[in-house]
Amino acid sequence: MSQQDGHVQLIVADNGGGFTDGKDWRECEGQGMNIVAQLAQVNLRGHLQVDSRDNGARAELRFEVVAHGPGPAAHAPVPLAVTRA
Numbered sequence: 391m392s393q394q395d396g397h398v399q400l401i402v403a404d405n406g407g408g409f410t411d412g413k414d415w416r417e418c419e420g421q422g423m424n425i426v427a428q429l430a431q432v433n434l435r436g437h438l439q440v441d442s443r444d445n446g447a448r449a450e451l452r453f454e455v456v457a458h459g460p461g462p463a464a465h466a467p468v469p470l471a472v473t474r475a
Contacts, residue, residue: 393455400451408442415440 391400409415415423423440426449430438436453 396455398451398453398455401448403446403448405446408444408447413442415442 391398393399409418416427427438430436430451430453434451434453436451438449438451440447440449
């Protein structure tokens with residue numbers, strides 16, 4: 391993991407079997423890849439690249455660091471509203 395020019399880059403690799411030849415990671419039916427893609431694209435508004443290699447798989451996630459004010463410690467907790475029928 392590294393940070394440069396306001397972006398974070400996270401690279402994760404393994405030495406497993408990788409993906410089936412010719413299979414695109416976006417076509418995987420597993421829930422895990424769906425969660426990772428959702429986190430990368432929707433929550434972090436980043437770019438995810440996953441490659442299969444002879445010696446396993448490699449995933450690279452890159453996203454911009456965005457400041458949203460002083461952070462949660464500067465704000466008092468907001469109580470949840472409870473509605474009773």
